[in-house]
Amino acid sequence: MVEPPQLQTVAWALTTALELVLFLQFVRRKIGRIYPLFFAYLASVLLQSVAVAGLYRTQNLDKMAVWKIAWLTQGFVVFLRALALVELNRRVLARYIGIWGLARRIFLGVAAAVIAYDLFLSKGQWQWLILNGIRGLELAMAAVIVTMLIFARYYRVPVNQLQRALAIGLCLYSIFYVVNYSLLEKILREYPFVWNFLGLFAFIASLLVWIGAANRYTAAEEVEMPQTIPAEVYGMISSEVNARLILLNRQLMQFLHLENRGQ
Amino acid sequence: MNLPLIFLVLFAILLVGLLAWALRPPAQQIRPALDVFEALRQSRHASRMSQIFQALQPQDTEFLGRAGQASLMQTIRRERRTIALNYLRQLQEEFAMLLEISRVLAVMSPEVIAMEEMERWKLSLAFAANCAFLRWKLRLGIQPFSGFTLLSNMATSFARRLEAATTRIAEATVQSAQSSGHPNENPGSF
Numbered sequence: 068m069v070e071p072p073q074l075q076t077v078a079w080a081l082t083t084a085l086e087l088v089l090f091l092q093f094v095r096r097k098i099g100r101i102y103p104l105f106f107a108y109l110a111s112v113l114l115q116s117v118a119v120a121g122l123y124r125t126q127n128l129d130k131m132a133v134w135k136i137a138w139l140t141q142g143f144v145v146f147l148r149a150l151a152l153v154e155l156n157r158r159v160l161a162r163y164i165g166i167w168g169l170a171r172r173i174f175l176g177v178a179a180a181v182i183a184y185d186l187f188l189s190k191g192q193w194q195w196l197i198l199n200g201i202r203g204l205e206l207a208m209a210a211v212i213v214t215m216l217i218f219a220r221y222y223r224v225p226v227n228q229l230q231r232a233l234a235i236g237l238c239l240y241s242i243f244y245v246v247n248y249s250l251l252e253k254i255l256r257e258y259p260f261v262w263n264f265l266g267l268f269a270f271i272a273s274l275l276v277w278i279g280a281a282n283r284y285t286a287a288e289e290v291e292m293p294q295t296i297p298a299e300v301y302g303m304i305s306s307e308v309n310a311r312l313i314l315l316n317r318q319l320m321q322f323l324h325l326e327n328r329g330q
Numbered sequence: 331m332n333l334p335l336i337f338l339v340l341f342a343i344l345l346v347g348l349l350a351w352a353l354r355p356p357a358q359q360i361r362p363a364l365d366v367f368e369a370l371r372q373s374r375h376a377s378r379m380s381q382i383f384q385a386l387q388p389q390d391t392e393f394l395g396r397a398g399q400a401s402l403m404q405t406i407r408r409e410r411r412t413i414a415l416n417y418l419r420q421l422q423e424e425f426a427m428l429l430e431i432s433r434v435l436a437v438m439s440p441e442v443i444a445m446e447e448m449e450r451w452k453l454s455l456a457f458a459a460n461c462a463f464l465r466w467k468l469r470l471g472i473q474p475f476s477g478f479t480l481l482s483n484m485a486t487s488f489a490r491r492l493e494a495a496t497t498r499i500a501e502a503t504v505q506s507a508q509s510s511g512h513p514n515e516n517p518g519s520f
Contacts, residue, residue, distance in 0.1 A: 165438075168441060169444050172444070181341075184338070209342070209345050213349050213352060217348065220356060224437065235349070238345070242342050242346055245338070301442070308428050312454075315424065315457065316453050316457045
């Protein structure tokens with residue numbers, strides 16, 4: 068958040084323009100009604116871009132104060148992104164009550180483990196605690212998105228094009244933030260312009276993915292509620308299926324062991 | 331850069347790989363209108379394991395070698411190994427079918443038992459590894475082994491157990507459908 072060179076200003080302007088295009092697409096196609104938290108995140112990003120650009124151009128303000136305000140708005144944007152992620156997970160999995168119940172617990176476990184590990188790296192130094200905390204949150208968001216997609220793939224839960232695009236955009240941006248903060252920032256410490264630009268570039272890529280999906284979005288993509296069965300029926304068949312799987316596996320094991328014994 | 335930080339970056343990179351994998355469409359498409367009870371009642375390949383083991387026994391073909399028909403013996407053994415490989419493929423399909431049933435059920439259930447899901451996940455990994463190992467052993471040539479009776483008995487007893495279980499489940503489904511006031515003409519068809 069320093070005085071950006073010309074190329075970075077262009078990238079900044081491009082980012083704001085793309086944010087505006089996506090915002091308008093969400094309004095025009097009424098996607099904002101289906102994903103209100105993502106829409107709020109988008110609005111906050113747009114406002115942040117305009118506000119921070121305005122602040123940097125105000126001559127009489129203390130640079131440190133501007134820097135603090137900029138990071139404060141960034142914290143708010145990250146918080147809204149986390150909410151948008153929860154909303155996306157709910158949209159994909161919540162209609163499958165059992166799966167959602169299991170997924171929620173796993174998501175919380177994954178997120179807590181990732182954030183705890185990242186905070187462990189701070190070694191009790193509060194200034195690192197906050198910055199590492201943000202990185203931990205970003206990494207946790209990426210891990211939760213990937214877990215959600217793996218869940219959806221395993222259980223063959225349909226994920227429509229827009230949901231995929233939102234997941235890809237959020238995940239790639241978060242991963243890039245982590246790599247940028249952990250690696251590139253240290254390697255390219257002498258060239259803050261480069262890693263700032265790379266950060267913007269990652270966000271532009273996410274915006275393009277989202278715009279593409281929003282353009283193709285149709286209301287028909289939303290799937291209906293599935294049929295349900297009583298939990299006790301699931302419990303009974305589930306344990307029988309497991310018993311049968313165990314037997315099949317045990318037979319193979321026996322096959323292998325007997326063969327080894329015979330050799 | 332310290333080691334924990336390297337792990338963190340590696341984890342982030344691993345997430346990119348997992349993201350790409352998770353976005354790929356699954357190799358097997360979901361079976362439309364999978365009938366769980368019908369699928370559970372289908373004949374089990376595991377129950378024919380004893381015949382397959384028997385066919386793979388070298389004693390079954392040794393007499394050809396003693397009679398001077400070594401090439402015929404080799405041909406028969408090769409063909410029987412091919413049959414065993416096909417049988418292994420069928421076992422894998424049976425396993426995949428059971429996993430498919432469990433997925434269909436989990437998607438429709440209001441409550442999913444985490445431990446059972448985890449158990450299935452571990453089993454599927456172990457089964458895939460065992461199958462791959464066994465397939466290679468079969469391709470390289472099976473050695474003499476014994477104890478087929480035990481396996482055959484296991485399969486038979488399990489077949490009986492499963493038969494009883496599916497009947498119990500079908501009864502429970504009909505009962506729950508009746509008690510909820512939504513009689514289902516075909517309770518097994520989800």
